[in-house]
Amino acid sequence: MIVGIDLGTTNSLIGAMDAGFPVLIADAAGRRLTPSVVAFPEGGDPVVGWAARELPGADVVTSIKRRMGSGERLTAGGRKWLPEEISALILAELKRGAERALGVEVREAVITVPAYFNDAQRAATKRAGELAGLEVRRILSEPTAAALAYGLDKLGERSKVAVYDLGGGTFDISVLELAGEVFQVLATHGDTQLGGDDFDAAVAERFGISPQLAREAREQLTTQDEASDVALRLPELESICRPILERTRGHCLRALADAGLAAGDLDEVVLVGGATRMPMVRRLVAEVFGREPNVTQHPDEAVALGAVLQAGILEGSVRNVTLLDVTPLSLGIETFGGLMNVLIPRNTTIPIKKGEMFTNAVAGQAAMRIAVLQGERELARDNWRLGEFDVDFTPAPKGQARVGVQFEIDANGILHVLTRDVATGRDTTIEIRSAVNVADDAVEEMIGASVEHAFEDMADRQFAEAKLKAEEMLPAIDVAFEKLELAAEDRRRIEALVAEVREAIADPNLQRLKKKLGELDDATQELAALLIESLMRE
Ligand code: ADP
Ligand code: MG
Numbered sequence: 001m002i003v004g005i006d007l008g009t010t011n012s013l014i015g016a017m018d019a020g021f022p023v024l025i026a027d028a029a030g031r032r033l034t035p036s037v038v039a040f041p042e043g044g045d046p047v048v049g050w051a052a053r054e055l056p057g058a059d060v061v062t063s064i065k066r067r068m069g070s071g072e073r074l075t076a077g078g079r080k081w082l083p084e085e086i087s088a089l090i091l092a093e094l095k096r097g098a099e100r101a102l103g104v105e106v107r108e109a110v111i112t113v114p115a116y117f118n119d120a121q122r123a124a125t126k127r128a129g130e131l132a133g134l135e136v137r138r139i140l141s142e143p144t145a146a147a148l149a150y151g152l153d154k155l156g157e158r159s160k161v162a163v164y165d166l167g168g169g170t171f172d173i174s175v176l177e178l179a180g181e182v183f184q185v186l187a188t189h190g191d192t193q194l195g196g197d198d199f200d201a202a203v204a205e206r207f208g209i210s211p212q213l214a215r216e217a218r219e220q221l222t223t224q225d226e227a228s229d230v231a232l233r234l235p236e237l238e239s240i241c242r243p244i245l246e247r248t249r250g251h252c253l254r255a256l257a258d259a260g261l262a263a264g265d266l267d268e269v270v271l272v273g274g275a276t277r278m279p280m281v282r283r284l285v286a287e288v289f290g291r292e293p294n295v296t297q298h299p300d301e302a303v304a305l306g307a308v309l310q311a312g313i314l315e316g317s318v319r320n321v322t323l324l325d326v327t328p329l330s331l332g333i334e335t336f337g338g339l340m341n342v343l344i345p346r347n348t349t350i351p352i353k354k355g356e357m358f359t360n361a362v363a364g365q366a367a368m369r370i371a372v373l374q375g376e377r378e379l380a381r382d383n384w385r386l387g388e389f390d391v392d393f394t395p396a397p398k399g400q401a402r403v404g405v406q407f408e409i410d411a412n413g414i415l416h417v418l419t420r421d422v423a424t425g426r427d428t429t430i431e432i433r434s435a436v437n438v439a440d441d442a443v444e445e446m447i448g449a450s451v452e453h454a455f456e457d458m459a460d461r462q463f464a465e466a467k468l469k470a471e472e473m474l475p476a477i478d479v480a481f482e483k484l485e486l487a488a489e490d491r492r493r494i495e496a497l498v499a500e501v502r503e504a505i506a507d508p509n510l511q512r513l514k515k516k517l518g519e520l521d522d523a524t525q526e527l528a529a530l531l532i533e534s535l536m537r538e
Helices: 082-104 119-131 142-149 196-207 209-222 236-259 281-288 303-314 440-452 454-483 488-506 508-525 525-538
Strands: 001-009 013-017 021-024 039-041 059-061 075-076 079-081 108-113 135-141 162-165 171-179 181-191 268-272 329-335 339-344 352-357 367-374 384-392 403-410 417-420 427-430
Touching: 001 082, 001 142, 001 303, 013 082, 013 303, 021 082, 021 303, 059 075, 059 209, 075 082, 079 082, 079 162, 082 108, 082 119, 108 119, 108 142, 108 339, 135 142, 135 303, 142 162, 142 171, 142 303, 142 329, 162 236, 162 281, 181 236, 181 417, 196 209, 196 236, 209 236, 209 384, 236 281, 236 303, 268 281, 268 303, 329 403, 339 352, 339 403, 339 454, 384 427, 384 488, 440 454, 454 488, 454 508, 454 525, 488 508, 488 525, 508 525
Parallel strands: 001 108, 108 135, 162 268
Antiparallel strands: 001 013, 013 021, 039 059, 075 079, 162 171, 171 181, 329 339, 329 367, 352 403, 367 384, 403 417, 417 427
């Protein structure tokens, strides 16, 4: 079992996968947050968390995260400590809580750090884990963890998201791009001295109360109109906090500029950090990014949840099966010449509806076979055949029948294929259930094959297209021969070329077929002109 840990400046959380679900661990009082506070009572062992906040007369260390990687030592409880040693005490407490709740020993962990943490800060975090008896399997960036928790790894390729994280003491804004299945941090900005604590200090100063009381009042005003112990109402709180909150605006704009994006390019904006519960924060984010932020996750739990999911991925208990959100592979139908004609490209967000008009290749044809294909290969036969059916339509001269084919994937991932004979308006529909829910291995294999065979696939497609062209030209030449009087020599020359083209079709050599087709094309230019003239006369 691997645990996921959000080792925060103000609060920390730990969780693990349980029977396929990420679960954050609560203490006996049902609290999932553990304050990142360590108290050193005289003559006793260090105390971590809620109890540490209430120990009078002890040395109390808070916000140790700010000093990670600095190498500076601080004195507490009569000895000197490296920052990672203090963090290790917090991690050990989290580990104990998890072991108590899970009933097993915990040895491995994923731990999150801010995106801007440098190598020294990351190494110190890893060291803290080791000191606490944990093998740190991965150091994960907090915005990436949050994006995982919000399920944004299921957005399409190259999706862009912003993660706005306002915690107790720090503010970060990160712009991420999803490339394959990994998030890349395009830009990150922030202020390591801006957070809920600063709001509390401002309120405390205005009312001459303790920051502790100010914080209680401020948190109450997230959901209530009035604070219980201080004569403070929301409008007044907001006017005190506004100048501090406004400082996050410039960071957001700079992060967007650094990422080379406009707010409108983002697919999602998510909120992280306890202080983003404040209504005024949500309003500011909506204003800066021109869209409502996604608030489907608990802001103070999202990072930990993402760490647990990452742990699950490493454990293999989170299977990366793409469900419902995007099409894992392209969907299309087989067209003339055995080619794949894509209607819905891979990674299209569903639900989606797309269609195309097809025509008959043969005069008088009365039915068309629709083969529904899935995959990334150029030739129909290399893709998966999901279904096949015949559509009847009104016979018409070649190229004049009109059959519409529409693919619709509904929100449940079911593919509805609809065909319509435009002449009669008659519809045929079939349903295919397996179009979206495809195991990851199979998707990977298909994409791998398409990359591996990219060149030959392209050559095959060109050959099929050249062959189609030849198959159109040859009957037209027969017609011309019938209708026109040609000089014997011209006729022999064209006949010889026709024979060569027929041979080239049989031998799948693209270059040869193209060359012969070109020659035949040139030789019949005059023929074509004469034929048109004769047809006009007729
Ligand atoms: P960090 O990531 O820095 O450890 P958190 O994400 O846990 O911090 O955020 C802690 C901050 O969230 C504190 O300032 C706290 O007051 C604030 N917070 C928590 N709950 C609320 C709430 N309901 N309303 C307003 N602020 C809140
Ligand atoms: Mg945090």
